[in-house]
Amino acid sequence: MSLLVVAATKAEAAHVPAGMDVLITGIGKVRATIALTRAFERGSHTSVVNIGTAGALHDHHAGLYLPSAVVEHDISSAELTAIGYPMTDRWEITGGDGTVLATGDTFVTDAAHRSVLAARADLVDMEGAALAHVCDAYNIPLTLVKVVSDQADDTAMDWPNVVDAAARELARWLRSNV
Numbered sequence: 138m139s140l141l142v143v144a145a146t147k148a149e150a151a152h153v154p155a156g157m158d159v160l161i162t163g164i165g166k167v168r169a170t171i172a173l174t175r176a177f178e179r180g181s182h183t184s185v186v187n188i189g190t191a192g193a194l195h196d197h198h199a200g201l202y203l204p205s206a207v208v209e210h211d212i213s214s215a216e217l218t219a220i221g222y223p224m225t226d227r228w229e230i231t232g233g234d235g236t237v238l239a240t241g242d243t244f245v246t247d248a249a250h251r252s253v254l255a256a257r258a259d260l261v262d263m264e265g266a267a268l269a270h271v272c273d274a275y276n277i278p279l280t281l282v283k284v285v286s287d288q289a290d291d292t293a294m295d296w297p298n299v300v301d302a303a304a305r306e307l308a309r310w311l312r313s314n315v
Contacts, residue, residue: 139158139180139181139182139183139184140157140158140182140183140184140185140186140315141158141159141160141176141180141182141184141185141186142157142158142159142160142185142186142188142311142315143159143160143162143169143172143173143185143186143187143188143268144159144160144161144162144187144188144189145161145162145163145164145165145168145169145189145263145264146161146163146164146189146300147161148297148300148301148304149188149189149190149300149303149304149307150188150304150307151301151304152304152305152307152308153188153307153308153311154308154311154312157311157315158182160172160173160176162264162268164263164264165242165263165264165267166209166240166241166242166263166264166266166267167242167267168264169263169264169267169268169271170267170268170270170271173185173267173268173271173272174271177271177275177277182277183277183278184277184278184279184280185268185272185277185278185279185280186279186280186282186311186315187264187265187268187279187280187281187282188282188283188307188310188311189262189264189265189282189283189284189307190262190283190284190285190286190287190296190299190300190303191238191260191261191262191283191284191285191286192245192251192260192261192262192285192286192287192288192289192290192293193259193260193285193287193288193289194239194251194254194255194258194259194260194261194289195255195259196288198236198259198260198285199285200284200285200306201282201283201284201285201306201307201310202234202236202238202259202260202282202283202284202285203230203232203233203234203236203280203281203282203283204230204233204234204236204237204238204259204260204265204281204283205229205230205232205233205234205235205236205237206227206228206229206230206233206237206238207227207228207230207237207238207239207240207265207266207269207281208226208227208237208238208239208240208257208258208266209226209227209239209240209241209266209267209270210226210239210240210241210254210257210258210261211241211242211243212224212226214226225270226266228266228269228270228273230269230279230280230281231278232280233281236258236259236260237257237258237259237260238258238259238260238261238262238265238266238281238283239254239257239258239260239261239262239266240261240262240263240264240265240266240267241261241263241266242263243263244263244293245261245289245290245293246289246290246291246293246294247290248290251288251289251290254289260283260285261289262283265281265283268281269281282307282310282311284303284306284307286299286300286303287299
């Protein structure tokens with residue numbers, strides 16, 4: 138089995154155990170989609186583990202999570218479906234812990250935006266749904282592993298100061314579970 142570990146940034150993958158195949162996609166849905174599609178086209182990967190940080194949409198969330206579903210929160214899927222263009226905006230992830238991850242290209246720091254997202258999800262990131270979409274298209278299993286780095290508010294701007302601790306926690310999970 139050829140596992141591909143995927144992270145948006147080098148900082149999130151800084152402590153991935155040696156010998157693991159790592160793909161750094163860049164931040165955001167488009168970059169993640171392009172990078173993973175290219176990796177699938179040139180490789181023989183049979184599973185993907187996406188590691189990274191996420192904002193918590195509820196105050197009680199902290200630590201490491203394995204989301205069971207991911208939603209693309211910044212696409213108008215209901216409206217597009219209503220006018221005849223069916224749109225998938227949710228993917229179920231086998232083996233998760235029951236949490237829901239919302240993905241969008243917006244760095245969430247606003248309380249009102251956080252509140253709207255919290256009605257649909259537990260965590261927020263900027264790549265998970267894109268990776269789920271690509272894995273679904275290629276019929277390749279995906280595991281999402283997210284460490285809470287902030288509360289999806291103004292603390293999100295402290296990300297550079299907390300990413301190393303998150304990367305260490307992600308690496309510990311990889312050593313224990315892969």
